[in-house]
Amino acid sequence: MPGSARRPDALPERARIVLKIGSSSLTRPDGGLDLNRIDVISALVAGLRGRGHDVVLVASGAVAAGLPTLGMVQRPAELRLLQAAASVGQSRIMGRWEASMSVRGLVAAQVLLTAHDVAVRDHYRTVRETFDALLSMGAVPVVNENDAVANTEFNLGDNDYLAALVSHLVTADLLILFTDVDGLWTARPGSAGAEPIRLVTDPAHLASVDVTGRGSSLGTGGMRTKVQAATLACSSGTATIIASAADAVEILGGAQVPQDKGTWFLPTGPHRPSRRLWMAHASLPQGRVLVDDGAAQAVTVGKKSLLLPGVIGVDGDFESGSVIEIVGATGLLARGICRYSAADLREVLEARRDGTPAPDHVTPVIHRDDLAELPRTA
Template sequence: MSGTVGESVDDGVRAAGQTPGRGALTAARRIVVKIGSSSLTRADGALDPAAVTAVADALASRRGDGTQVVLVSSGAIAAGITPLGLASRPRDLATQQAAASVGQGLLVAHYTRAFATHGLTVAQVLLTAEDVIRRGQYKNAQRALERLLALGIVPVVNENDAVATDEIRFGDNDRLAALVAHVVQADALVLLTDVDGLYDGHPKLPGSRRIARVTSAADLEGVVVTGRGSGVGTGGMTTKVDAAVTATGAGIPTLVAGAADAGRALGGEDVGTWFEATHPRPRTRRLWLAHAAATRGRLVLDDGAVRAITHGKRSLLAAGVVGVEGVFEAGDPVELADSDGVVVARGLVAYASEELPERFGLTTQQQREEFGDGRDRAVVHRDDLVVVARR
């Protein structure tokens, strides 16, 4: 799907009484739906089975018309709070991991029962950022999800909080949902939350109006988006907007709507905020590298190397590296910066940080002579590199 929805689609939507542009959602044959912890839990932080059933019912209705659905669901840590006897969401990583380990099973059990009443089977898919930024793991995730959808299964995706670390994780499921939408080539993304859309002011203030449609970044100028979200979640409207920008920049239109309006939202009614796709859909996995990875270090490049990777679409060679910052291993994601410190690209580095200084400025031939065959590979191969700014 390219940048915006065409006039012919809008005309048909008007005839059906729907909001222009949202015809892309009603016509979508594959959608990714994300729901946050605050929409699945009670005030005390415990999982609310009725809320799980409600979202399952809404998705099953859409699934009944032949649409393939992937559900990205938060709630594992929140579901583990009560069984572990905790008063609130834990702040330390170890206890979060313990709560996720307990809660994930409870969460999936509820989804299994809720979808089973509609004759649907669910599959648990747990991902970490490290699993999907590397070429092999990315392909494995893609194949697994594609096969599940082909078999008529509803994948229930979550970050693998039981093993994810602070150093490399998606951080919030809004971003995870945007990336999953890209990997499965979804036709649309729906982010369900406890707020019924994006407003031009605080939703609780008099005079604040819901923004029904965003067609470009210009529509967001002057809109102040703040807030961490609820006490049981990690997101907020900021992460919803960021995820929408990520998805629409990859050709996937996005709807942010209240979980209570899930059925109406999936039906294309005028609820929430609709974000039009702004760019053509990329064909590679580089969106994952651009958004999923927490970088471990930085390589400083000379001007020639900057031009080669940003305009020449070339691999980064050792001859163009003049500095290393941070400690990392081969295969880790790193930033590539110019001499002024401006980050121009991200990539998966082929050498550990301690290996690189002795290779600074060496040509491929010089590396081969110095270190032997097989030690002259690119520092970052062009297939593992994504440009984020052109200089």
């Protein structure tokens, strides 16, 4: 990767760490829970806690854990069957985490999230406060989306994104995404010319890297979702490692992190206030505005407010005070709290097209203080 930055050889001291381990890493080939892997991860979490780290665990596997009990041999496509499997499997997998951690002196705390919990600002604050309380008392939050009630239209998506969102919620220093592949490669591992990428200083440098590999039959994510999650986390000050769960002991078990294991993504931006994080990654936009190149430049490069002259289109039906998206010629640029309703903006645009005097508005469409720029993801 371009740049002269050096890959760290150790975890940050007394860091707040989010560990995500996926379904493919927690289940055996026959679909049952891999109890040994759960015990290994629990022991590593205990070791991290003993070295002064805070740890949040984002654990997939509820659906996979419920399939054998319900007599299903593969992940179903029908939503109600997925929810049924999750309902059965969630208690099974959480029970195993609790048992495995308790013998090591840890308190496991189940946190099941829905999209509504983070999309609504007041709920988002409550979730942050819950995490802060649990971590301050030494508990290990075990997080998953509440798949038993999530629907396809309003959910948090795969657990890679959920882990990135949790890293924002707890202001993590490091996000580790454990998978069944040894980090990011230039092409599918095993194919001709494929080489591992051990350090990424800027996800923009990955434009030529093939990350189209799909997830396993038991999971929902693939390498693309992990790179997107890393991009989101790094943009807000959280370094990220993508690594094989088989290498977890080598990566987390000692003072040094091997240089030849996994891919380390360096932060590309500072930690941001929770309000901006919520706008950027958790809010539910009510509409969008299309802006010209000058406005796009002002918002992204100039770090300025979005003004009326730069708006060239409106989509959606929203009121003043709603979170909306800002879209330019290159795609999605930012989210922010709009100070106009969609009707007000359309009135201005119609007057502009008709050549008639536009309503006298001087307030910014989105003030800089209410704007959160978005990282570009592959």
